[in-house]
Amino acid sequence: MGLVQLQRQLVDYRTSLYDEGFLDEQFTQLQELQDENNPDFVVEVVSLFFEDSERLLNELSKALEQQIIDFKRMDARVHQLKGSSSSIGAQRVRQLCIVFRNYCEAQNREGCQKCLQQVKHEYSIVKTKLESMFQLEQQILNAGGSIPV
Amino acid sequence: MEVAGEVLQSGSSQELHVLAVDDSYVDRKVIEKLLKISSCKVTAVESGARALQFLGLDGGKGSLGFNGLKVNLIMTDYSMPGMTGYELLKKIKRSSAFREIPVVIMSSENILTRIDSCLEEGAEEFLVKPVKLSDVKRLTKDCVTRGETEGKDGRRVNKRKLEDDNHSSSSSTSSSPSTTASFGCSLDPSELITSPLHSSKRAKLRDRD
Numbered sequence: 514m515g516l517v518q519l520q521r522q523l524v525d526y527r528t529s530l531y532d533e534g535f536l537d538e539q540f541t542q543l544q545e546l547q548d549e550n551n552p553d554f555v556v557e558v559v560s561l562f563f564e565d566s567e568r569l570l571n572e573l574s575k576a577l578e579q580q581i582i583d584f585k586r587m588d589a590r591v592h593q594l595k596g597s598s599s600s601i602g603a604q605r606v607r608q609l610c611i612v613f614r615n616y617c618e619a620q621n622r623e624g625c626q627k628c629l630q631q632v633k634h635e636y637s638i639v640k641t642k643l644e645s646m647f648q649l650e651q652q653i654l655n656a657g658g659s660i661p662v
Numbered sequence: 663m664e665v666a667g668e669v670l671q672s673g674s675s676q677e678l679h680v681l682a683v684d685d686s687y688v689d690r691k692v693i694e695k696l697l698k699i700s701s702c703k704v705t706a707v708e709s710g711a712r713a714l715q716f717l718g719l720d721g722g723k724g725s726l727g728f729n730g731l732k733v734n735l736i737m738t739d740y741s742m743p744g745m746t747g748y749e750l751l752k753k754i755k756r757s758s759a760f761r762e763i764p765v766v767i768m769s770s771e772n773i774l775t776r777i778d779s780c781l782e783e784g785a786e787e788f789l790v791k792p793v794k795l796s797d798v799k800r801l802t803k804d805c806v807t808r809g810e811t812e813g814k815d816g817r818r819v820n821k822r823k824l825e826d827d828n829h830s831s832s833s834s835t836s837s838s839p840s841t842t843a844s845f846g847c848s849l850d851p852s853e854l855i856t857s858p859l860h861s862s863k864r865a866k867l868r869d870r871d
Contacts, residue, residue: 539792546695546795554695561687592741596770597688600792 516658523649524661530646535639540602559643562601566636569594573629577622587625588617594632605635678805679703683713683738683750684768689791693737693768696798705733710745710753713738719757733763735805739791740769740776748780755784764808766801768793 514522530536547554569590576587595610609632616624650660680702682693690706697704707713714720717733736754738747747767754760764786769776777788789797 542792542794543692546692546699548699551695558688558691561691565687589743592770593686596686596791599770600686600688600692 516653516656519649519653519656520658520661523646523653526646526649530642534604535642537602537604539599543601556647559601559647562597562603563640565597566594566606570629570633570636573632577626577629582620582622582625584617584620584625588614591617603636603639606632606639609635676806677701677703678734678802679705679732680735680737680802681713681716681733682706683708683710683736683742683747685709685739685742689739693793693798696793696795697737697802699795700798700802702735702802709742710738710747710750713750714753717754717760719753719760733760734809735801736763736765737801738765738767740767740771740780748776748783751780751783751785764805 531540543555543558573587573590573594576582576590591610591613595607595614598604598606598610609628613625613628613632616628653660678701680697682690682697682704684690684693684706685708690708694704694706705716707716711720713736736750738750740747747769751765751767754763754765761784765784766787766789767780767785768789768791770791772790780788787801
């Protein structure tokens with residue numbers, strides 16, 4: 514595929530992520546912070562988000578497997594996940610966290626379990642999409658092109 | 663070793679040194695970037711305890727003793743395990759050595775009572791997360807201006823004096839969720855400036871256009 518087509522593909526892909534609600538304005542803010550001095554800034558922040566999220570989701574899974582659930586602790590974890598997804602603009606994950614927190618507050622085990630499944634699902638989708646987007650960007654850079662704004 | 667730090671200080675008098683406190687890796691990385699873009703030196707730590715350690719408020723000498731770099735602004739997350747940003751704020755405002763340093767609280771939750779308590783304890787501003795570059799630029803610009811004003815007349819108005827004044831008047835003014843205390847000028851409790859722009863900006867940006 515030629516460079517121009519790659520760039521067009523990236524722009525379309527990126528636009529779809531916003532249109533479909535996977536990403537919000539905050540992701541754009543992050544991109545605007547990237548410059549020649551720090552060309553991997555977005556990838557680095559998003560990678561931190563992935564690490565953080567995976568850890569939190571694991572801990573949430575474990576928490577829900579317990580006989581006696583510590584809803585307060587769970588809520589704290591969901592709050593963290595909500596915070597980091599908000600910071601990178603992962604809109605759907607963030608929105609699900611809000612619902613999740615309500616279930617934690619209500620100490621609703623079933624509600625929490627359902628929510629956790631949904632968050633895991635949304636998280637894996639946005640992760641895949643972001644990784645695809647980064648791959649496209651890398652292809653463009655490798656072809657000697659620049660990433661369209 | 664003990665003298666070298668002081669000599670370095672004079673060269674970077676224009677650059678603000680900001681201490682950022684947040685338990686989230688992601689947020690620390692972002693705030694660090696926002697501050698660097700705004701031409702600030704940044705020290706990012708993960709907890710209130712670490713922040714106190716850095717300042718030397720935990721009884722130890724602190725890093726400041728060694729590199730002589732004064733902290734000009736503290737930006738801290740509100741919800742942190744262990745010590746909250748609010749508790750950190752109180753400790754700083756109750757210390758004679760560091761009470762003059764402006765402290766900004768950041769929180770993803772726009773809770774009026776929380777904002778009021780922070781401002782009453784002497785926070786300069788309460789920012790709703792995610793924090794934007796425009797917020798950071800404005801804050802750091804205000805800090806620089808304040809520093810220049812200080813230099814000119816040599817006087818400093820201690821905002822902590824509010825605690826001697828009537829508490830009730832300061833809590834009745836906030837009609838909007840996000841409020842700011844004015845930088846660098848004498849603060850009359852009845853004149854707390856409210857900035858309705860902050861949180862409504864956040865709300866608007868949630869909508870995609």
